[in-house]
Amino acid sequence: MPSDAELEQRISSLVQTLGAEAETVVRNPRSTVEPPREVRTGRRALDVLQGLTHDHRALVDEGELGRGGMGVVKLARQVSLDRQVAVKTLRDRQSEHDVEALLSEAWLAGSLEHPGILPIYALSLGADGLPVVVMKRIEGVTWSKLLSGEADLATYAPGRTRLESHLRIAMQLCNAVHFANSRGIVHRDLKPDNVMLGRFGEVYLVDWGIATTAGASAQFAGTPAYMAPEMLGGDGAVLSAATDVYLLGSILCEVVSGRPPHLRGTTQQMFQSVLTSEPELPRDVPAELELVIRRCMSRVPSSRPQSAHDVRVSLEAFLEHQGSRELEQQSETRAAELLTLLGGEADPVRVSRLFSECRFGFQQALRVWPGNAHAREALERITAQMVRFELKHGSVRSAQALLAELTVPPQPLIAAVAEAQAAEVEKAKELEQLHQLAQSVDPLTGSRIRMLLAIALGSLWLISPFLMALYHSTFPEHDETLISLPVTLISLVVTLVVLARTSVRRRTPLNVQIANVLLFGMSLQACSLVFIKLFLGGLGASTMSVLLFHWFLVAGVIAASMVREIWPAALSFLVALLLALRWPEWRYQFSALGNAGLLITLVVVFRGQMRALAEREQKTGVTRPGDGG
Numbered sequence: 081m082p083s084d085a086e087l088e089q090r091i092s093s094l095v096q097t098l099g100a101e102a103e104t105v106v107r108n109p110r111s112t113v114e115p116p117r118e119v120r121t122g123r124r125a126l127d128v129l130q131g132l133t134h135d136h137r138a139l140v141d142e143g144e145l146g147r148g149g150m151g152v153v154k155l156a157r158q159v160s161l162d163r164q165v166a167v168k169t170l171r172d173r174q175s176e177h178d179v180e181a182l183l184s185e186a187w188l189a190g191s192l193e194h195p196g197i198l199p200i201y202a203l204s205l206g207a208d209g210l211p212v213v214v215m216k217r218i219e220g221v222t223w224s225k226l227l228s229g230e231a232d233l234a235t236y237a238p239g240r241t242r243l244e245s246h247l248r249i250a251m252q253l254c255n256a257v258h259f260a261n262s263r264g265i266v267h268r269d270l271k272p273d274n275v276m277l278g279r280f281g282e283v284y285l286v287d288w289g290i291a292t293t294a295g296a297s298a299q300f301a302g303t304p305a306y307m308a309p310e311m312l313g314g315d316g317a318v319l320s321a322a323t324d325v326y327l328l329g330s331i332l333c334e335v336v337s338g339r340p341p342h343l344r345g346t347t348q349q350m351f352q353s354v355l356t357s358e359p360e361l362p363r364d365v366p367a368e369l370e371l372v373i374r375r376c377m378s379r380v381p382s383s384r385p386q387s388a389h390d391v392r393v394s395l396e397a398f399l400e401h402q403g404s405r406e407l408e409q410q411s412e413t414r415a416a417e418l419l420t421l422l423g424g425e426a427d428p429v430r431v432s433r434l435f436s437e438c439r440f441g442f443q444q445a446l447r448v449w450p451g452n453a454h455a456r457e458a459l460e461r462i463t464a465q466m467v468r469f470e471l472k473h474g475s476v477r478s479a480q481a482l483l484a485e486l487t488v489p490p491q492p493l494i495a496a497v498a499e500a501q502a503a504e505v506e507k508a509k510e511l512e513q514l515h516q517l518a519q520s521v522d523p524l525t526g527s528r529i530r531m532l533l534a535i536a537l538g539s540l541w542l543i544s545p546f547l548m549a550l551y552h553s554t555f556p557e558h559d560e561t562l563i564s565l566p567v568t569l570i571s572l573v574v575t576l577v578v579l580a581r582t583s584v585r586r587r588t589p590l591n592v593q594i595a596n597v598l599l600f601g602m603s604l605q606a607c608s609l610v611f612i613k614l615f616l617g618g619l620g621a622s623t624m625s626v627l628l629f630h631w632f633l634v635a636g637v638i639a640a641s642m643v644r645e646i647w648p649a650a651l652s653f654l655v656a657l658l659l660a661l662r663w664p665e666w667r668y669q670f671s672a673l674g675n676a677g678l679l680i681t682l683v684v685v686f687r688g689q690m691r692a693l694a695e696r697e698q699k700t701g702v703t704r705p706g707d708g709g
Contacts, residue, residue: 196256224272252283254392261321270327305340322381329376404449411441538679549668559618652677
C-alpha cells in the first residue's frame with residue numbers, strides 16, 4: 081500500500097498529465113476516456129476495403145437508433161436477407177484517424193466470434209468513403225438502465241431476487257470477457273453502459289473502441305468511475321486479463337451498492353479511490369459475495385482471480401449457496417420458535433413437529449451446500465436441545481437416536497444420556513420384577529397345572545373307594561385302616577411327581593400354597609393311619625368317616641384361604657360324612673360321592689380359569705410362558 085505522500089504525488093502527476101481533460105473526467109466519470117494511439121489495424125482495414133466494390137443498394141436506411149461522440153448508429157434493412165440490422169458510421173466527415181479507429185474496432189470485434197459478443201455482419205465503405213459497419217440489431221436495453229430502474233428487470237433478466245438477476249447477467253458477461261482475454265484482448269471498458277440485454281436472455285458485450293492487446297501500457301484510458309489502478313497509465317503499468325477482472329468487480333460493486341466504486345466529487349478523490357481500491361460496500365452484502373468483489377478489485381493484479389472464468393465460477397457457487405442460505409434463514413425462524421417453546425412447558429407434539437421442520441430445512445440447506453457452517457451449527461444446536469428435551473420427558477431412546485446425529489456430541493450430554501439409559505434399564509428390571517410378581521399372584525396363572533393335579537387326584541380318589549370296597553369284601557378280616565394307607569401314599573407320590581415336573585415359572589404362590597396344604601393333608605393322613613393302627617389297633621368301619629372329615633377340613637381351609645370357588649367340594653365331603661355316619665354300610669359309595677363332588681368342583685373351577693386365561697391372551701395377543709401352564 082503506497083504512503084499518503086506517494087499517493088498525493090501520483091494523483092498530482094495524473095491531473096497535470098490530463099490538463100484540461102481533468103475537468104471533463106470529473107464531470108463525466110462514467111464516460112470513456114480514449115487514449116491517443118496509432119491505429120495500425122484500421123489502416124490495414126481501410127486498404128483492404130478500398131480495393132473492394134460495395135453495392136450501396138444492399139442496405140435500406142430506416143432511421144437513426146442513436147449517436148455518440150463521433151459515430152451514429154442507424155437502423156437499416158439488409159435487402160439480401162430481408163432482415164433488420166444496425167449500421168454504424170461516422171458522423172459527417174471525420175479525420176483519417178477516426179476512420180481508422182472505427183475500422184480497427186470493427187476488425188477486432190469481428191474477430192471475436194462468441195454468443196456474448198455483438199456479431200459484425202459486414203464491413204465496407206459507403207459512397208462517401210466512410211466506413212459502414214453492419215452489426216446485429218439488438219432489441220433491448222443497456223444493463224445500466226436496469227440498474228437505474230429505467231427498464232423492467234423482470235422483462236430482461238427474470239430471477240427470484242434482484243441480486244440473482246444481476247449476478248446471472250454478470251456470469252454471462254464473464255463468459256464473453258474470458259473468451260476475449262483468451263485471445264489476448266483486454267476490453268478495458270467494461271461497464272453496464274457497454275452491456276446490452278435482449279428480451280430472451282441475450283447478453284452482449286459491446287463497444288470495443290479502446291480494447292487492446294495485453295501488455296505494457298503507459299496510456300490513461302477507460303472509464304474513471306470503474307477503472308483499475310493500472311489503467312491510469314504510467315511506467316510499469318501492464319494491462320492483462322486481471323484488468324478486465326477488476327472491471328468486473330467494479331460492476332459487481334455497482335450492482336450491490338447502486339453506484340460505481342470510484343464515483344467521487346473531485347478528480348483527486350476519484351484517482352485516490354482508484355489507487356487505493358477499497359470499495360465501500362453496504363453492510364447487508366453477503367460475506368461470500370463481498371469477498372468475491374474485494375478480490376476482483378484488489379489493488380495488486382496478482383491478488384485478483386486469475387480469469388473472468390474464475391469470477392463466473394465464484395458467482396455461480398455464491399448463487400448455489402444463496403439457495404442454501406435461504407433454506408437456512410427459513411429454518412432459523414422456526415428454530416427460534418422451537419427454542420422459545422423448549423424454554424417453557426412445551427407441548428411435546430408441537431415441539432416434535434417444529435423440530436422436524438427445522439431439521440428438514442437445515443438438512444436440505446446442507447445438501448445444497450455441504451459447506452454451510454451456519455446451517456450445520458444451527459442443526460447441531462437444535463438437535464442438542466432436543467436431546468435435553470427428550471431426556472426431560474423420559475424419552476431415552478429418542479434422546480439416544482438424536483445424540484447419534486450430532487457430529488461431536490458434548491461430553492455432558494453423552495453422560496446425561498448414559499445415565500438416563502442406566503436408569504431406564506434399572507426401571508425396566510423393576511417393572512419386570514413387578515410384572516412377574518403380578519403374574520405370580522394372578523389366580524389365572526398356573527391354572528393348567530392345578531387342573532392336571534385335580535384330574536389326577538380326583539380320578540384316583542374316585543376309583544379308590546370302589547377298590548377298597550372290593551378288597552374289604554374279599555378280605556373282611558383285614559382292618560380298613562391299612563386298606564386306606566396305600567391310596568394315601570399313592571396320592572402323595574402323584575402330587576410330588578406333578579410338582580417335580582412343574583417349571584419354576586409355574587410354581588406360583590397359589591400353586592405352592594395349594595400343594596403344601598395337599599402334601600400336609602396327605603402326610604398327616606398317612607401318619608394318622610399308621611398311628612391309629614399301631615397304638616389304637618384300628619378304627620374299623622369308622623375309618624372312612626374319619627377320612628371324609630379330614631378332607632372336609634382340608635377342602636374348607638383351601639376354600640377359606642386360597643380358592644374360594646371350591647367351597648362346593650368341602651360341602652360334598654361334609655354331606656358324604658353325614659351320610660356315611662347314618663348308613664355305614666354304604667360308606668364306600670358315599671366316599672366316592674364326596675370325591676366325585678371334589679373332582680367336579682375342581683374341573684369346573686379350573687376350567688373356568690383356563691377359559692378366562694385364553695380370552696385374555698386372545699385380547700392382548702400375548703402368551704406368556706408359565707401363564708396357566
